[in-house]
Amino acid sequence: MPELVKLAWLPNLSSGLPRRARQGCIYEAYVPDRLVGRSFSLSGETAADVADAERAIERLNRQATGLADSEGVARLLLRAEAVASSKIEGLEVGGRRLLKAQLARGLGDDPSDITATEVLNNIEAMRWAVESLTTAAAITVEDLCGIHQRLLAGTRIEQYGGQLRDEQNWIGGSSYDPCSAAFVPPPHERVSELLEDLCAFCNDEALPPVAQAALAHAQFETIHPFIDGNGRTGRALIHVILRRRGLAPFVVPPVSLTLATWSQDYINGLTATRYRGAPTGEEARDGIDGWIALFAAATTRAVDDAEAYERRVAEVQKDWREALGRVRANSATDRLLNELPGAPVITVRSAAALIGRSVQAVNEAMPGLVKAGVLKQTTVGKRNRAFEAMDLINAFTELERQLASPNGSTRHSPPERRVPHRPA
Incomplete structure (x- = not known):
């Protein structure tokens, strides 16, 4: 069963914080169930959604030959990871600006575009993860730290790259304390053992790949093992699992960008996996089943959009x-x-x-x-x-x-976040 650990938050009284932030509190940190050894049962509808998503990914990899070696699509997927991350969701880099910044970096120019640099780090982190971990004997905690280190390279918090957190973090609420947080991840002392369990789960092949990727991502976000960059690292893990399982040998659909568009459903889906009580209880079963169904639907939508892009590229070449x-x-x-x-x-x-x-x-x-x-x-x-x-x-x-766009067209359904201007 998951644990709720009661902890006391003692503020730094000499830090010049507002009076309200200097009062301290008792808060609860959530420690999830381990994944290894658990039995997961999907409803008939969710199992069908997973099967549809996996057929879609296989079709994309079999038919979309124009995308198979496309660095442009790789950049799209990696930019998706950046935009969808909770910490850098406000970063806006259009495709043209990003492509020019990447070429400038390749020419040895000192990068002056800080925003583009952070997004380019996502590209490097994802490329390294997919290329290095696809054929590795097993995914390890050190590998997850390696993704994170590349993600933060050259940023203002580079010193934290690849380092598991040694303090409490939280999501939502105040920047000063976890007293009003929407969610408090496990205490830092529990992070290492939870990640070991997560890696063992990622190395197993008992579940369908899409269901495994969905659960691994949710568990990683719940553990929140780093000071920053958890969203981007957790999304990289999705790509690694789908590639390692052989489902996506060439192209992984931009599933995280679709999830970012369905942002509230995404947050609600992750939250639902943080159940209370027994893992065999109704709350646990419904929460996990609903999250996997949402993830599978997002994957299928992402494949549809990626295929439409491949067709457009073929038209341009013609x-x-x-x-x-x-x-x-x-x-x-x-x-x-x-x-x-x-x-x-x-x-x-x-x-x-x-x-x-x-x-x-x-x-x-x-x-x-x-x-x-x-x-x-x-x-x-x-x-x-x-x-x-x-x-x-x-x-x-x-x-x-x-x-x-939730409905796939900004002409008929306004975008859920800031997007580049429509091309002239």
Whole structure:
């Protein structure tokens, strides 16, 4: 059974806090049940939702070949993790700005865009997690700390990266104390053992992958093991599990961005998993069943939107080839048309490295691509000449807007959070 640990909050009387914040209180910290060894029973409807979500992910990975190696989609998924995080939900970075910041970083420019830097850290953390942990023998607590360390690299709280918290944290209420918090995670002394149990659960294969990812994410958010960055790290864990289980070998749908759009349902779903009483009780069963159903539905919606984006990318590439006329197979132009969806902002040198051709060959291809409207010249960093594929960036922006709308269209259903402006 879960525990409610009663603890006393003793304020720092010399810290200059308001009088109300210097009074202290008795608060309750929630310690969840362990996951390993438990039996989870899904209702017939939820089991069907999970099966639908897994078929959708398999279809996306089988059919969406245009997305399989797309760095652009990877950036979308990672930006989704950043936006959905409770701590940085207010960070707004449009697709074009983020792509240019990433290219500038690759060129060695000192990053001046702090907001973009934090989002780019999400990209690095997710890439490392998926590439390193997919083939690892097991997910460990050290691996979770490794994701978190990359997430906070170069930020104002870098010193906390990869470090399990050594103090109490809380969600909601006052910034000064947990006395009025909406939720208080376990005391820091319990974090390590709970994470060990969570990792053991993630390494098991008894549950369907979508149900396992849903439960692992909820448990991670309940433990809240870090000072900051828990939302982003917990969402990275979703991607790792779906990839490790073989369900999503190429593309993981942007499920966390959909959950951020359904923000109140998302919060309510996580809260419902923090039941009181026996794990076999009605409250526990209903809470876990409802959360898994919501997660599965969000996954299916995310797949639908990702497939729509893949179709739009294919249309853009078709329009490019029609505008260019005959393109010689395997030429620099041909290769760039295939690779631009993964790198919509390029320099001549980055393009040469991307397609395995000489700088001269790329230089010769650029005028034709610019004339046909495939690329537009711009500047990245301090003085670096670059080129951007605005059709792709606009498609990326439209997808962000679509994912922010509860009904899938900001024309008919207002977005639930701030989104980039509609492309002209």
